[in-house]
Each structure stands twice: as structure tokens, then as C-alpha cells.
Amino acid sequence: MSSRSERHSPVDASSLPVPHVMRAGAVAALSVVLFITAVSGVGWVSPAWQASADWPGWFQAVSECFMRFFEGAERLVTGGKGGAGLSLRLLCVLLLTLSFMTLRRWMLQRNAYKPGPVDVQQLVSSTTEGEPCLEGLTAQLRKQLSETNLYPPSALPAESPAENFLDLLGDIDLEPKKLGTSILRLFSRLRPKVAYTVRGVLRVREQEPAFGITVTVTSYAMRGSRTETLWHQTWEDAVRAAGYWVMAALVPVTQASRRAPWEEWRGRNLQPELFAAYQEARELSHERKFDDALDRYYAALRLDPTNLHLRTQIAGTQEKLWLHLDALETYHGAILLDGQSRQQRSARLKRGSWNPRRSFCRRYRWWRNGLLEARFRYAVVLGMAERTADEWCRPTVDPADGRKCPRRAHTRREIRRSLAPSLVDRYWPTLIHLTPPGEKNPILTEKSARKWLADELGEDRLDPRKVSLIFQLACQEEMYQLVNDYPLLRFLRNPSRRRSRGLTWTSLRINRDVWAPLRLAWAVKQTEEGWVGGLRNELSWPMPGKELKNRVEEARGWGMWRWTTERLRTWQLWLPRPWQDSYNTACIYAAAMRGHEDESELDLLARLAVEELEAAARADVTGFHPITRSWLLIEDPDLEALRPHPRFLRFERETYPHDAPDRDRPPRPLRVEMMAYDRQMLSGTAQVMEHMWRLRGRLLPAETYLITDWFTTERLVWQGVHRVAADQGQDWRDREKLVQTVRAIADSTLLAKYGLPTTLPELDDLLDDATWFGIGDAKDSISGFERSFRERLSMVSRAIGGASNAVSPIRRSDQWVEAVKHSGTLPNSMMQHAVLQACADYENTWRALRDVLDPDDDELALSKALHELHEPEGVWRLLATLRTRVPAGFRHTG
Structure with missing residues (x-):
């Protein structure tokens, strides 16, 4: 202990x-x-x-x-x-x-x-070196505080707040004849101008990092202050760190600690590294730089592992990258942060919806901000079985080109091993009295239910149809439990408004009674036998549009109240329907379109779905369009069958006006986005490294340790490129590791010039570019680009190879490292000339990599450049023959 x-x-x-x-x-x-x-x-x-x-x-x-x-x-x-x-x-x-x-x-x-404006005073410098930078650094600090969207910094001069009440009296005359005027003057001084003041002093020291700032935050509410000295490589980095430190000091003592993700930090010392990582992750996610955003979110989660909001943010970013299996694991870990053990959780879920012990049990924190949202998103990811089950059962060898993706396959295998036992423990009761496909007798005992689930979710079988059935059963159970927990929130004003995070009673009923059963019927239809004995599901697949509409109206609770509510809405005496209700209904109609081939049924379902989408757009004009645009047009799998329909295309052009008319999208849009993203990232890496070798050639002659470091980092970069190409860009960790390696080598200005880190492009932007080159064939153009670029990645992977490949740049870099380390017997001028030749060779190699990544360019450019990459021994022999021609005082001028 x-x-x-x-x-x-x-x-x-x-x-x-x-x-x-x-x-x-x-x-x-x-x-x-x-x-x-x-x-x-x-x-x-x-x-x-x-x-x-x-x-x-x-x-x-x-x-x-x-x-x-x-x-x-x-x-x-x-x-x-x-x-x-x-x-x-x-x-x-x-x-x-x-x-x-x-x-x-x-x-x-x-x-x-609240707080009010934060008085950020002009920075001062303790040395003359920092005086020319004061205005710019002060503006940077104020801008950084304003970009956090928490507090507006006060950029105007402000008087110093009074230290105590006697200072407020000042020249106020308390004589009875002037008491009225004095009281009015006192009232004008009663309201404080600022609550916090930020002061900073720039400093310099001899040891590295040499540039620092001493920042002080003073609170005038209760006379408190904090001071910290931060040191970095530049004053800009120090001021940036100071801004995060100031916000980390203010968040726990202000109303920001009542909002996610800082509820648990109320009145505690918030770590500046945690706040900085979260803030940077939000900014990167907003810029669609999802790889860097995930890395920063995980950095924040390491400092606060029980933060529910951080986990949901990570899972949401994984969904945007179509890492649904990763998102399922993240959401599953988030919903376990309810303060209960497995036995207590199972006992609680067995209780009825109106049992007080279900919601008011001692350890269940149902009120925790974000818990209901995490449970809902977890159920939705389970319901997207065509994606989640596909990742769960995806083979090690990619069927697209026969290439192995070992790192991504290892990730999926580890997720299955971790998640399968938890799914068995949580959902075995849903199989009781059911006869699964392939079985003759119904499951009646816990042991047999656990065995069947463990076998189907294990590594040996991995049948996508049965895994889809399991996930749909789990989704229906989660929706049922979520609806049972929601009624209590309707009677508690604050939780129903803030804690539910947009979940409404009607939308949950629609998902429980129609959406989840409809998808379960689809999963049952996909099995070989086409049925599951003992399953109580009134919905069929495919389901006629009229019957589906009646089920939706019944789930909405209209029935006898339909006429009354419609009249009240017409008379504007009823609150408008939330957009979530209409959007979820549209998803039901759109998902049902996949099971029909009759044009009349498809048109009916499309008309109903578009009407609900229009109602959702009218319900919240200010918040609906920017939040759900990418999800509605590209990402939501329920709408895949609806998007090519003319009614939806007309709705899209009316709701989201666009200059390019071609909106015919491929069925798996994110694959095209990821291929374009990988191309931009690898091309940017090639441009940065090409520029770096050009600069290194101009730096010669250089010290031996510096040259050794050049080739060492070169090997790491080529290893990162090989991993990305070998995995077809499927593992975000490979991409992020490559960007971090290049970031450690190159200057931030050079990275920004060539677009690193890369922004994930939107499919609409790719369609616009394809439409500009050819009218009406944008879909075929970007689909062809996807296929050709996957082939180019395979070529890059084979060309780079590993240490066994004779022309591999990884092996060549190792040879140069050893050669430079043991070059002490050679004249320095000869070694410098050899490195100069290597700089030119690597510069050409990176230029060739950039060329081969273009599907319209020479596919053999990289192989040719790698064969021209000289070995160190060959350069030594070449220079030995020219030794007498090399001047003793060689100095390369570029």
C-alpha cells in the first residue's frame, strides 16, 4: 500500500x-x-x-x-x-x-x-534586445487569449482597480447637503472595470533555451496572484506558452470550469500542457488536420485519462477519418466512466426505467456532462455495421492490390482482442431465447450465449454478416437502455437542457422504435439463412414506404395528437420541432432505400427523406448548415442511397449553393479524400527534403557530427515514407510519425511553405477540380485517381523496400552514416566533396519521388533516381583519382 x-x-x-x-x-x-x-x-x-x-x-x-x-x-x-x-x-x-x-x-x-475583460498590459523587457519586439509580442499574447473563445482581452488602457473599499471613496464628499451627488459618484465607481491583470517581462539567459518570459496573473476579486517563468528557443514560443499558462490559471476559477472539458478541474491547478494540447487539437481539427489533432488529443488524454469529453472528441475525429473500429473502442471506454463496476452496471441496467435506484444509485453518475452523448454515439457506431463490421472482419491482405498492411492489421487485431470480451460480457443477455443463424436450437443459458458470441467475434471466423447481426443487436439494446434513462431528464430542467447535449425524447424514440429495428432487419436479411429464430422485430426488409411512414409517426407519438399539434404549430402556439427529430427521420427513409429496386418506392422514400431534411434545415437555419454539411453530404452512411437521387441533388443545390454543378459522388468518398491527403503529405515531404538537401549543399564544408546527423535523419524520413506507402496511408500513426520527423528537421516557415502538416481535402473540392478539367466525368476522374494513386503507392513501397534492397535509400543512408563516421583517414576536402555529391543525389531522389506521386508523370522516375544514388565507396574511389585536382583550401560557395 x-x-x-x-x-x-x-x-x-x-x-x-x-x-x-x-x-x-x-x-x-x-x-x-x-x-x-x-x-x-x-x-x-x-x-x-x-x-x-x-x-x-x-x-x-x-x-x-x-x-x-x-x-x-x-x-x-x-x-x-x-x-x-x-x-x-x-x-x-x-x-x-x-x-x-x-x-x-x-x-x-x-x-x-464570468470573467470580464482581462487587462493584458504592455510587456516590458529586462534587456535591450527585447525592446524592439514588445509591441508585436504584446499583440501576439492578446490575440492568443482572444482565440481561445473564453475571455476577451482588454486592448484599451484601463485604470488600476482599487485595492479596497476606502480607495473607492477618493474625493467623494459625505456631507449631508452633497450626499445625493456623492452617492451617484460612488455608484459610478461601484462596478469594477477589470477582474484580472496580466503582466509579462521578457528575459534572456546564456544557457539554452535562452529566451524567456516571466508572466504574472493578478486577481482583484480576492487579492491573489500567480507568477511563472517560461523558457523557449524564441520569444514567440515563450509568449505562446505564456498565453496557455495564463488560460490554464484562469479556467479553474472561472465559469469555464463549468463547461466541458474542464468540469473536474474546478478550483484545482490545471496543467498548462493539458490546456495547450487540447486547444491546439481543437484548432487542428477545425482546420481538418486530423492526424495532428489526434496526436494532440492523445497528449491531452495522457495528462487527464478520465476526461470523458476528451475521449468523445477523439472518437469523433476517428469517425471523420473512417476509423470506426477505433471510434467504437474509444466510445466504449468513455461510457465505462460512469463510476460503476461491471457487476453494478449490469444490475442497474436490469432495473426498470421508473425504478429510482436506476438513476439515483450511489455510484452511477448519470448527470455527468457528455455521458449520454457518448452512449448515443456508441450506439450509432454499433448501428453502422456496414462500416464497423467491415473493419472488424477486414483481412490482413488488402484485396484491392494484394499488398499487406501489417501495421493497420495489427491495430485491428489488438482492438478485437480488447473489445471482444467486453462485448460478450455486455450483450450476452440479448441472445437468450434466440436462435442465431447456423444454429438449430435456441440459446437458453448464459454459458452458451457467451460461447457463441466469443466464437463469432474471435479471430478464427470473422464473418461480416454475423458480426453485423451482433452489432445491430447490441445497437438496439443500447438504444433501449438509453431511452429508459432519458425520461428522468425531462423532469429536471438543467440536465435536460445541458446534459443531454441535443438529444431529444422524440429522436431517441425514433431511433429505438424504427431506426435500430430497421437496421436489424437489414442485418438479418444479410445472413445466409435470412432469419434469426425468436427475434421480436416487427420491421421487415425491405419495408414499404407507407408502412415505414406509419411506424415513424407512431414513434413520434403523433397518433391522436397529430391534428392538435399541427394546428398549434400553424397558430404558432407550439414550439418548433427540433432539427434532430427531422434529421433522424430522414436517415430512416434514406436507409430504407437500399432495399428497394422499384422506382415508385424509391421516389416515395426519397421524397419523404428530402421533406424531413428541408424541415431540419428550416428548424435551425443558423446552426444546422455549418455543423452538419460535411456529415450530410459525404460522411453519413444512412444517406448513401439518397445522395444520387435527383430530389436530394435539388435539395443540395437549394440548401448549399455551389458554383460547380457536378455533384455525382463515389460510394466511398473518404477513400478518395485520404488518397488526395496522402499525396499532398508525401509531396510536401518530398519538397521539404529536396529543399533541405539543397540548403545542406550550400552549408558545406561542415562538421562530421552534423553530416552524420543529416544521413541519420534521412534514414528516418525514408522509413516513414515506406511505412505510409506500404500501409496505403491507412494508419494515421504512420502519417503523423512522418510529419513529426520532418518537423524536427525543417523550419516552421519551410513547413508552412510546402503545406505541412497537410489539411484533409473535402470531396467537394476534389470534385470542383475534376469538373474544371472535364465536364460531367468528375466521379470517374477522381475514382480513376484513387486507383492509379494506390498503384503508385505500391510502386513507391517496392522501390524503397527495406534494408535488404540494394538501391533502397534507407540502406544507402546507413552506408553514408558508417562511411562518414570512419572517414578519418581521408582528406577532409575529399570527404566534403563526397557529401556534396550525396546532397545532389538525394535532392534528385526526392524530386523523383514528387514526380512519381503524380499519376500523370513517369512512374519509373523514383527507380531511376535510386539507381543513380551513389554508394560512399564509389564516391571515394572516384575522388581518389581526382585527388590531385582538388585544391587544398576547398571551400564550397554553392
Whole structure:
């Protein structure tokens, strides 16, 4: 057992004070009530005003209390016999001062909690070297704080906030004759201008990293501050790190800690590395740089492994890359963060929907922000069995070209081994009293159910049709359990509005009663026998459009209320239907189109689906289009059969106007996007390395250790290119490792010039480019590009090969490393000339790689360049014959 105290309290409390707005507001309200009561009591001594007897009783009481307050105030400011006594005046002044103090404190804490504008003061420099950069670095810091979308930095000059209440009084005159003017002046000073102030000092030191900044965050709510010194290679990097440190200091003590993903960090010291990784991941994901985004999300998750929101963000990014099996594992791990063990979770799910112990059990955190959303997305990924089951059962050898993809296959194998036992434990009860395909007798015991699931999900069988059936059964069970948990939220205002994250009661019913059973019917139809004995599913496949529409209306709960709700909506006395309800209904109609061949049924289902999509577009014009555009037009598998239909194309042109008319998309759009993405990344890498070898040739003569480092990193880059080409760009880790290797070599300016890291292109942009070259054949053009580029990747993989390949650049780089290390017996000029020749050879090789990646260019360019890549021994022999011609004082000038 551990006895170290830091293991029991790994995160310290926040160094900045945490505002207590409710407590300060209650104290302020009490003090104001006491002051109003005292002044009204002064006016109650000899009331001079009475309400008319003709007024209502309640209005008489309110008006008399109101006027007595003003009479009391008049007596307090009036001198002579008509005024109040000195003791009463002192008491009211004390209560007024107390009221202003508590109001001031409440406003300060409220401003610190919201917070208001953050006063980012002009940076100062401790050395003369940093003075020319002050304006730019200050602007960079303010811009970075504004881009976090949390707090607006104050770019205008602001006076320093008062340290205490006495500083507020200043030149305020408290004489009775001027008390009214003084109170108004005091009111103008009551509201604080800023809650936090950020100051920074630039510093320089001799050791590396040499450039630093000392940043201080001061809170004026409760007189707290934090100071930290950060060191980096440049002042720009130091200021960027300072911005993240400032935000990490403010988030735990402000209202941002009430929002995802920082709920668990309220009042604790948030690690700047965690905040920086999450913020960078969000920005990269918004820019569609998903590989880098996943890397930064995983970096954040390592620092906060129990963060539910981070896991859902990772799974959402994996879905965008069509890594549905990876997303399934991520979502499964997220839904296990409910505070329960497996036994407690199983016992809870067996309880009825209205059993209080189901939602109010001691350990189940159903209220946790994002848990319901994670459960819903987990069920949806299970329901996309045509993608998830395909990845689960994909063979090691890629059927497209017969090439092995070992790294991606290893990833899928590890996910299966990890996830299969959990699926067996969670879903074996769904098989009780069912007769699975291929079995003669129904499953009646837990042991037989577990055995059948383990066999079908194991490594030996991997039948996509049966795995699809298992996933659809699991999806239906998850939807059923999710609907059972949702009714409680309807009676709790805050959870139903914030915790459900857009999930509505109607949309969940539609998914449970129609969408999941319809997909289950499709999965049953795909099996060899075409049936599953004992399955209670009223939906058939294919299902007629009219019957499907009736089931949807029944799930919506219209029935006898349909006419009434429609009239109320017509009279604008009913809230508009949420867009999620209409969109989920459209997905049902679109998914049903895959089972029909009759043109009339297809047109009916397409018309119903497009009508629901139009209703969804009208329901939320401001938020629907930008959020769901790519998902609706490209990614959602339910809409695959609907997208080629003329009704959907007309809806697309009306809803998302576009200059290019050709919108005929391929059935698997992300494959084309990923091929274009791989091409951009590899071409950018080739351009960067070509430029680097050109620069290295100009740096000669150079030190031996530096030249050795050149060839060592060259080997790593070629290994990364070989892995990407061998796996056909299917593993995001290979792509990210290659980009990180190049990033460690090249300057950020050079990376930005050649587009690294690469942005995942959208299919519509690729269609636009293809349409520009040929009218009406955009789909065939990009499909042909996909096939040809896959062939080019195979050629690159074979050309580069491994260490056994005689012309492999990986092997050649190893030879150069050994040759440079053992070149001490050669003249330095000869070695420098040899490296100069190698620089030219590698420059040509990278240019050839860029050429071979173009499907319209020479496919043998890389092989030719690799055969021309000289060996070190050959260069030594060549230079030995010319040794007498080499000047002793050789200096290469480029």
C-alpha cells in the first residue's frame, strides 16, 4: 500500500482564489435589505404620505413602503428639527457603507467568475534586445487569449482597480447637503472595470533555451496572484506558452470550469500542457488536420485519462477519418466512466426505467456532462455495421492490390482482442431465447450465449454478416437502455437542457422504435439463412414506404395528437420541432432505400427523406448548415442511397449553393479524400527534403557530427515514407510519425511553405477540380485517381523496400552514416566533396519521388533516381583519382 501523500492528492488546489458568487450575492442582498429596512424605519416615525383608499389593498401596501423609504432618505439628508438624529444617521451611513462594500465584493467576484475583460498590459523587457519586439509580442499574447473563445482581452488602457473599499471613496464628499451627488459618484465607481491583470517581462539567459518570459496573473476579486517563468528557443514560443499558462490559471476559477472539458478541474491547478494540447487539437481539427489533432488529443488524454469529453472528441475525429473500429473502442471506454463496476452496471441496467435506484444509485453518475452523448454515439457506431463490421472482419491482405498492411492489421487485431470480451460480457443477455443463424436450437443459458458470441467475434471466423447481426443487436439494446434513462431528464430542467447535449425524447424514440429495428432487419436479411429464430422485430426488409411512414409517426407519438399539434404549430402556439427529430427521420427513409429496386418506392422514400431534411434545415437555419454539411453530404452512411437521387441533388443545390454543378459522388468518398491527403503529405515531404538537401549543399564544408546527423535523419524520413506507402496511408500513426520527423528537421516557415502538416481535402473540392478539367466525368476522374494513386503507392513501397534492397535509400543512408563516421583517414576536402555529391543525389531522389506521386508523370522516375544514388565507396574511389585536382583550401560557395 502506498504511503506517499502525493499519490493521494495528485492535484493541488488552485493558487488563484476561487470566486464564490452565490455566497457573496447572498451577503450583499442581506446588507441591502438591512439598509432599506433602516431607512424605511426612519421614515416610519412620522409618515406624511398615505395611499388613497380607492387603490387595491396590495398596491396600497407596496406604495406606502416605497414612499416611506424616500421619506426616510429625506429625513437623513435634512438638517434641523425635521431631520433624523445623529445616531440614526450614523447607523444608516454604516449600513450604506456595508451595502456598498458587499455589493462591490459581489461584483468583483461575479466579474472574476464570468470573467470580464482581462487587462493584458504592455510587456516590458529586462534587456535591450527585447525592446524592439514588445509591441508585436504584446499583440501576439492578446490575440492568443482572444482565440481561445473564453475571455476577451482588454486592448484599451484601463485604470488600476482599487485595492479596497476606502480607495473607492477618493474625493467623494459625505456631507449631508452633497450626499445625493456623492452617492451617484460612488455608484459610478461601484462596478469594477477589470477582474484580472496580466503582466509579462521578457528575459534572456546564456544557457539554452535562452529566451524567456516571466508572466504574472493578478486577481482583484480576492487579492491573489500567480507568477511563472517560461523558457523557449524564441520569444514567440515563450509568449505562446505564456498565453496557455495564463488560460490554464484562469479556467479553474472561472465559469469555464463549468463547461466541458474542464468540469473536474474546478478550483484545482490545471496543467498548462493539458490546456495547450487540447486547444491546439481543437484548432487542428477545425482546420481538418486530423492526424495532428489526434496526436494532440492523445497528449491531452495522457495528462487527464478520465476526461470523458476528451475521449468523445477523439472518437469523433476517428469517425471523420473512417476509423470506426477505433471510434467504437474509444466510445466504449468513455461510457465505462460512469463510476460503476461491471457487476453494478449490469444490475442497474436490469432495473426498470421508473425504478429510482436506476438513476439515483450511489455510484452511477448519470448527470455527468457528455455521458449520454457518448452512449448515443456508441450506439450509432454499433448501428453502422456496414462500416464497423467491415473493419472488424477486414483481412490482413488488402484485396484491392494484394499488398499487406501489417501495421493497420495489427491495430485491428489488438482492438478485437480488447473489445471482444467486453462485448460478450455486455450483450450476452440479448441472445437468450434466440436462435442465431447456423444454429438449430435456441440459446437458453448464459454459458452458451457467451460461447457463441466469443466464437463469432474471435479471430478464427470473422464473418461480416454475423458480426453485423451482433452489432445491430447490441445497437438496439443500447438504444433501449438509453431511452429508459432519458425520461428522468425531462423532469429536471438543467440536465435536460445541458446534459443531454441535443438529444431529444422524440429522436431517441425514433431511433429505438424504427431506426435500430430497421437496421436489424437489414442485418438479418444479410445472413445466409435470412432469419434469426425468436427475434421480436416487427420491421421487415425491405419495408414499404407507407408502412415505414406509419411506424415513424407512431414513434413520434403523433397518433391522436397529430391534428392538435399541427394546428398549434400553424397558430404558432407550439414550439418548433427540433432539427434532430427531422434529421433522424430522414436517415430512416434514406436507409430504407437500399432495399428497394422499384422506382415508385424509391421516389416515395426519397421524397419523404428530402421533406424531413428541408424541415431540419428550416428548424435551425443558423446552426444546422455549418455543423452538419460535411456529415450530410459525404460522411453519413444512412444517406448513401439518397445522395444520387435527383430530389436530394435539388435539395443540395437549394440548401448549399455551389458554383460547380457536378455533384455525382463515389460510394466511398473518404477513400478518395485520404488518397488526395496522402499525396499532398508525401509531396510536401518530398519538397521539404529536396529543399533541405539543397540548403545542406550550400552549408558545406561542415562538421562530421552534423553530416552524420543529416544521413541519420534521412534514414528516418525514408522509413516513414515506406511505412505510409506500404500501409496505403491507412494508419494515421504512420502519417503523423512522418510529419513529426520532418518537423524536427525543417523550419516552421519551410513547413508552412510546402503545406505541412497537410489539411484533409473535402470531396467537394476534389470534385470542383475534376469538373474544371472535364465536364460531367468528375466521379470517374477522381475514382480513376484513387486507383492509379494506390498503384503508385505500391510502386513507391517496392522501390524503397527495406534494408535488404540494394538501391533502397534507407540502406544507402546507413552506408553514408558508417562511411562518414570512419572517414578519418581521408582528406577532409575529399570527404566534403563526397557529401556534396550525396546532397545532389538525394535532392534528385526526392524530386523523383514528387514526380512519381503524380499519376500523370513517369512512374519509373523514383527507380531511376535510386539507381543513380551513389554508394560512399564509389564516391571515394572516384575522388581518389581526382585527388590531385582538388585544391587544398576547398571551400564550397554553392
